[in-house]
Amino acid sequence: MIQSAQEAVKQRFTAKKVLHIVxxxxxxxxxxxLLFIATVFTVNKISSYSEQKRTExxxxxxxxxxxxxxxxxxxxxxxTIVLLPGYGTAAPGLDFKPLVSELSPNYKVVVVEPFGYGLSDQTSKERTTANIVSEIHEALQSLRIDRYILIAHSISGLYxxxxxxxxxxxVSAYIGLDSSVATLREQKITSSDTKPVKWFRDLGFARIQLKLTADAYEGLPYDEQTKEQINILMRKNMYNSTQLNEAVSMYANYDAAEQQNFPASLPVLFFLQANHPVTDQWIPEHEQQIKDSLQxxxxxxxxxxxxxxxxAEEIAEKIRDFTGELN
Incomplete structure (x- = not known):
């Protein structure tokens, strides 16, 4: 009896010890x-401040x-050619550099960085197609540019x-660079979906994500200085509030685009990836977009x-041929 009581006490003591260790x-x-999060946050703040001073x-x-x-x-x-970027492009003016270099001997090339992109301000105005289009047009009007060939990459094709x-x-002609099609829409994103992304961004983990991501510019015709500036702006603009708002607005923007078609008289040229990694409808849906086009x-x-x-070289050569036929 005494031995059983001693064993019970011993077991309780052992359990308390294990619980204490746990x-x-x-x-x-x-x-x-908490220390890791604090370190990531602090490093991100210091690095962002340093990069802000190094931005050219x-x-x-x-x-x-x-x-x-x-x-x-x-x-x-x-x-004049006006170039519009795809969703999330950190620094369009630099990202389009190979194509701009190939086109600029023959054209005046204008790269517009919408709000939330590159060195442009952010905005709290909803990222509806109507607002984005109006803002781009206002920028061109400010520069007295009123006749041009419009070239758009990815989601800018929708706009x-x-x-x-x-x-x-x-617009004298439209050229799509693997441009989005209304019938092949992105997954719907709500404002609640972006809340954890904002925490992820504000705590500095987006910087870690970029560190772990493969260099998208490796082996491509970008000099080191340009790549450094792109990387700085990538860390600055990634998941910013304007772009997150655009992601939330995207589904409705696809809906709106389904009701529209290219004017039959507008010359249209598409450059498309031959083998889309997700859908086999990429080429057929672009063909459908231009079925009524005269050119x-x-x-x-x-x-x-x-x-x-x-x-860039191949695209620029074809653009020269295509636009030359318009004159």
Missing amino acids: LKIIAAFIIFV PYGQLVPVDGKQMNVFIQGEGEE SLDYVNQYPNE SEIVLLDADHYLYRSH
Whole structure:
């Protein structure tokens, strides 16, 4: 009886000891996690401050809706080309550099950085197609650019569909660079979906994510200085509030685009990746977009979605041929 009581006491003591050790481990783990988060946050703040001072301006700022929009211009050709970026492109003016270099000997090339992109301001205005189109047009009007060939990559193709219908007397031709199609929409994102992304961004973990991501520019025709500036702006603009709002607005923007078509008289040229990694409808749906066009063409490239980075020379040559036939 006494022995059983002693064993019970011993077992309770052992259990308390184990519980104490477990609690210490849990506490140590929590402290470690908090210290790790604090370190990531601090490093991100210090690095962001340092990078802000190392950012090199390019292009020019123009007034749009009471804010500043950055526009990069190169070349002095008689014809003007306006370039619009795909979703999330950190620094369009630099990202389009290979294509701009190939086009600028023959055209005046204008790269518009919408709000939330590159060196442009952010905005709290909803990222509806109507607002984005209006802002881009206001930027061009500020520069007195009123006749041009519109070239759009990815999601800007969706906005451009509205743009060419809004300003048919200004756009002389449309060229899509693996541009989005309304019938092949992205997954719906709500504002609640973006809340954890904002925490992820504000705590500095986006910087770690970029560190662990493969260099998208490796082996491509970008000099080291340009790549450094792109990386700085990538860390600055990744998951910013304007771009997150655009992601939330995207589903409705796809809905709106389903009701629109390219004007039959507008010349349209598509550059598409020949082998889309997700859908086999990429090429057929683009063909459907131009079925009523009087002058249209599709060029397939053995490239990924950012085909202008790797095939700038080929794209520029075809653009010269295509636009030359318009004169």
